[in-house]
Amino acid sequence: MGSTIAVVPEVDEYAERLWAAVADGDETAAVGSVLDGYRAGIDPEALLLDVIGAVQRRVGIEWAGNRLTVAQEHAATSINDRAIAALAHVHRFPEPTRGRITVSCVDGEWHALPARLLAEVLRLRGFRIDYLGAQVPGPHLIAHLHRTGPDAVALSGSIATRLPTAHATITACQAAGIPVMAGGAAFGPDGRYARQFGAQAWAPDARAAADRLAEPLPRPHEAHQPIDDLPHLADQEYTMISRSNRQLVQAMYTGLEDRIPAMRDYTDLQHQHTAEDLAHIVDFLATAVYTGDSSLFTSFILWTAEILEARAVPATALPPSLELLGAELRDFPRATAMLREAGAALASLVAGREVRA
Known part of the structure; x- marks a missing residue:
């Protein structure tokens, strides 16, 4: 009897299933579609980024086009967060063999799902992760860094009006001796504001961030004031x-x-x-x-x-x-x-x- 080859269904199929469930506000069906994809052999990282992440981007597009209400957008985001948690519950993550990374949102930033996705991808790749979530006040973040001594901070921001706060946070992290990788729409599609604010690295998405963090970020050489970067x-x-x-x-x-x-x-x-x-x-x-x-x-x-x-x-x-x-x-x-x-x-x-x- 010849051996059979398992054919992994296309990721797009599960993204469409998840979208249909999210649009209908059906958390059970949404979680089920992600877990079905996992049982079918789809790579967990692909499920996180090409299924859940793709659906979340679509949620934003549909809201902007007035095809989803604010309440529906919030519900969809919550459902996607639950799907991430369900996947994390069933998957056996590897023992951490790489560095320790703190993943945090800028103070005033409530869009936490991109940071959550990055945290889970980094866990999959063997990093030890401290995920702090949304709306993290700068002093509390710095206190955490002094207590835990991570190898880097991954700072997430989606709202451009929080850029001055992000700049102050980057400067404070560097003063504590911790390098910063910045990411998210707030820092510009090309990362221009991350570079302007002196972050050690920038990444356009979670995969690129994980790839970049595979090598240690350069340590900050010295503390400086925000106005040093912006003389105007x-x-x-x-x-x-x-x-x-x-x-x-x-x-x-x-x-x-x-x-x-x-x-x-x-x-x-x-x-x-x-x-x-x-x-x-x-x-x-x-x-x-x-x-x-x-x-x-x-x-x-x-x-x-x-x-x-x-x-x-x-x-x-x-x-x-x-x-x-x-x-x-x-x-x-x-x-x-x-x-x-x-x-x-x-x-x-x-x-x-x-x-x-």
């Missing part, structure tokens, strides 16, 4: 904008009510959402001023316009919001230049849509 911060624009956030939002809101009288009839919830949107504009401008990168702010404004369009909400409030903020910051040359650049890009986007229509 000496002009104090970032500090003044950050400290004036509430006043700037209030001034923008009052100005918008004058320009768009219908806003006076908004419901309490609409008032709240509008104020939050204006606060995001100020936060992203402050972050762009911090990094000295105007494209960060322009990209956010264009992304916001796309999100509003997907939700059938006119982006009419965006141009006057930028004008009003520019008037408030007229004595801040770098900030006003960024506002003009974003306004011009937004005008081009709107003009292009009108031509297509």
Whole structure:
């Protein structure tokens, strides 16, 4: 009797099964699809990154396209986290033979799933892992490093407005003598902000991070202050904008009510959402001023316009919001230049849509 060869089903099949379960909010089916893939012989790392990770990216795309609500997006993320836990429960991880890595999110960062996926991949590859999760205050992270003495910190950030905090965290880790690998969307698609902030390494995804950590990261040579990396911060624009956030939002809101009288009839919830949107504009401008990168702010404004369009909400409030903020910051040359650049890009986007229509 001839031997039989087990054919491992395509990973895409299990990604589709997981997506269907996640979209339906069915945790049992979601976990079952991942465990079925494991029993079928699919590599655990592929299940983590090419099934669960791929589905999580799709969740973000569907939310941006207004095909998932915020509640559905949160539920989907929770289900994917449970699927990771179920896989970790059934798989026998190797005994740690490599170094010790602390995996942590930046303070203020609630998107923990990318860090969780990295932690599990590193465990699969034989590292000893301290996974600290989301929203880790800098002082607590540093205290942990002093207590455990890891070989490196893998710092995850998805929200660009947390970049100044990430910079301070990287500097603090290095002052403690621990090298830092940065990753996540916040650091830019090419890792530009990780390099700007002096991180020892950057990786675009979990596989690349695990590959890079296979070799020891260089130890920090000496402690330095964040302004050493960003000499333009000496002009104090970032500090003044950050400290004036509430006043700037209030001034923008009052100005918008004058320009768009219908806003006076908004419901309490609409008032709240509008104020939050204006606060995001100020936060992203402050972050762009911090990094000295105007494209960060322009990209956010264009992304916001796309999100509003997907939700059938006119982006009419965006141009006057930028004008009003520019008037408030007229004595801040770098900030006003960024506002003009974003306004011009937004005008081009709107003009292009009108031509297509």
